[in-house]
Amino acid sequence: MAGDIGMARKVALLLWGVQSTQLLVEPPWRPVVLWDRVTLTCQGLGTTGATTWYKDGQRWGQEQCDNVSVTGSVTYMCERPDTRCSPPMTILNDWLVLQEPAQALLVGNTVTLHCWRRQNKVLKAVYFYREEMYLRGPQDWTKLSLKLHHSGRYLCGGQVVSQWRESEQVTVTVHSECKDGDRET
Incomplete structure (x- = not known):
């Protein structure tokens, strides 16, 4: 039985071409920040433990x-x-980072975005923006919960030590659910 599974994987590789390896991240947030004590897992076809x-x-x-x-x-x-090699994953150590869950987000889902200061130190006067438009602030908390309808670019800003800092923009991609008629045959 195990030989059948291995053969099926090899046949799948021949049919679809060489598959890319994936990097999974724990904790499951994007972008990945150094102070989260991140563990990366290499996942893909091939022999377990034969990872470069x-x-x-x-x-x-x-x-x-x-x-x-x-x-x-x-x-x-x-x-x-x-x-093939996995897509690259860059680990950030910026002063301020806006994170989203590392999972597929569907229209209608509620998502919580986290605005974090390096090493989770206190962050004051937090503002949130979507497509460079003001959403909410100033806040003394670092989370923004949204019901998703459209993809967009988000960022947060806040008082770090005595300086104003802004995160890099994060693109939140919203997917529509696949219906039976939408599937390719």
Whole structure:
């Protein structure tokens, strides 16, 4: 039975071309920040434990491990036999970061965006923006809950130490649910 599954994967590779490896992140937030004590998991076809890791484009000495703990604010990729490298994942260590859940977001879902200051220190006078338009603020809390209807670019700003800082923009992508008539045949 296990041989049948392995053969099915190889046939799938031949039919669809070489599959890309994926990097899964824990905790499941995007963008990924260093102070979250992040663990990356390399997932894809190929032999478990036969993972090659790359840190800023250079081969990294974490061979044979499917999971690694992030050790710096750099870009990580992984590769497994018979697959392409994963898309790069950059770990941020900015002063202020706006995070969204690392999951598919559907129209009508409620999502909570988190505005975090480096190392989760106190952040005051938080403002939220969508498409550069003011949404809400000043707030003494760091969360914004929204019912999703459209994709958009969001950012937050706030008082860090005694300076105003803004996060990089985060693109929140909203997907519509697939209906039977929408599927390709």
